Amino acid sequence: MGLLFRKEDIDSLALGSAVLGSGGGGNPYIGALLLRRAMESTSVSRVEITPFDEVDDSDFLICSAGMGSPAIGIEKIPNGSEYLRSFRGLESYVERKATHVSPIEIGGINSLVPLVVSVHSGLPVADGDGEGRAFPELQMTTFCGLGYSAAPVCMIEERGNTLIVNGISDWWTEKIARTVTVSFGGRAEVALYSLGGSDYRKGAIPGTLSKALEIGESLNDGIRNKSAEDSLSRSCHASLLFAGKLVDVKRYNTRGFAIGHAFLEGFDSYSHQQLKISFQNEYLLATLRSDNESKVIESTPNIISIHDESTLLPITTDQLRYGMRCRVFSIPIHKKWLFEGAEKLVGLGAFKLE
């Protein structure tokens, strides 16, 4: 029995996805706009979500996503047709029609993109993804870690330029696709990880779309009932790391990413302490400084989520600005990441933080 996703669910899905997105995966406001516009312009009122266990061996799935710097993503907004075009482009290249579209990651835009494709194609969305959160590079997935290839990747952008990238490894596919994304102006829309149903179930993280929706609904309820932190704790085991005011942001759009550091000056029980959060599209490393000590208190692959102190809404990397009063949470990564080699793929050493 599939879940029927309705227009009323859009904001909760975007919200919960932004929580799991670790600051990346796209701005949830834009993600919600994209899906709302797709549903309103087509009068499609519901999207069928196929439960993970109901993905059949004979099914064929393709992941759909946006790629590039989130800081550019809030200015270079897709017109909405790119996702389906890259999806169809990949179907055409591999000469096989997909039965489902899947997210590649969970984040404010990238969780919603497969639903946009679904609205335009009528295909159901599989309830799983390759990260259970968002990561900046396209090989940073459980698919890749468990032996499945991102390539061929179909890339497109709003003008209509398209490519098929067939790297000899996911590392090369990422390198080439990233370079092309930069030449497009910093954002591209991609279809990738085309997988048979059995491989999809082996490689993907189950139930992450419905989980993101649940987190979003729970957080919305919590915000209404002034128990938002409890909601976060219950729905995704979020635990408070730090509370402080954002006193500086160093952010560079470089090499196709938003790379930088956010600096917070602690308040309440964290006064006289500073937190430095380093990011490459996503928050990846939290370093606490007090007196003359410096200590890593959380790092990738666990999720680091920054929330506004008063609204408890998540603040993605593109939204960071001076003066924000924040509460910073840690959320444990999905256990599907507990395989040999995961550290090499998504551990701290895999990132560009300088």
Place this chain on the structure above:
Amino acid sequence: MGLLFRKEDIDSLALGSAVLGSGGGGNPYIGALLLRRAMESTSVSRVEITPFDEVDDSDFLICSAGMGSPAIGIEKIPNGSEYLRSFRGLESYVERKATHVSPIEIGGINSLVPLVVSVHSGLPVADGDGEGRAFPELQMTTFCGLGYSAAPVCMIEERGNTLIVNGISDWWTEKIARTVTVSFGGRAEVALYSLGGSDYRKGAIPGTLSKALEIGESLNDGIRNKSAEDSLSRSCHASLLFAGKLVDVKRYNTRGFAIGHAFLEGFDSYSHQQLKISFQNEYLLATLRSDNESKVIESTPNIISIHDESTLLPITTDQLRYGMRCRVFSIPIHKKWLFEGAEKLVGLGAFKLE
């Protein structure tokens, strides 16, 4: 009746192509090595060259070439299989088998590449190309100027990474493909401009391969008979622009090109004069300085060819070095370039010379 190209012709074709290459299109020594190796490793002793007028309406042609900075091309040498692989990749993408392979330009490597593909595929080579010389960017062709598209382009490199680039214009296709070439390390092998026979005859410059061979044979004869300048004058209407010693070279591998300037200090009747030759892969602009005057004496689209004073062999941009004693020639461009819009495509304003 086709021309049968033999192994003994390799050096002459490479030599004549380097003359027409305006300093680019690849180093003729490497071009000759690539073709010699292909012929020797396969025991193919002859390549069929199809006369331009015998390309039939029902034929289907694909151009094959190397792309990137010539200065990198002398270090990052293809293993020779890339050209056929990109050629087959494009055939597969457009779902049509080619009847002929064609050069896209005339130059020390790129004239010979289609013959390498021919050796490995058995396909004849069409006696024409899209430039009648070499130009640095893939839209700088009579094909493009006369309305035919470079895309789709199949790109490959020695490791096996492959792409299909489908730009919305040749300008975009060039921009994307150039970026990818840089990510490959500065050189790529490409198949592009897939055209029906009738379109090919409309868009291509006729007889340029056999012309390059004739120029090379004539120059070789001239060098033996101490009448090399007469040979150049007779075979390609070359006229002397300048004679001088190379006193400085500024060359930058940047944006996927070798961009720079060569400075010559005149001797003989050119003493007390200086010549500055500006290049983007190819020599594009010759500026004469004497006393306090500065005057352009030749510029793109005409061919500028620098030759060693004693051997009269052409010096490609990658070979320029301090102390060389040179004779600089101007060679008129093929009249197929005399169409409206050619200036915009290959006039001085189209290039990156700073």
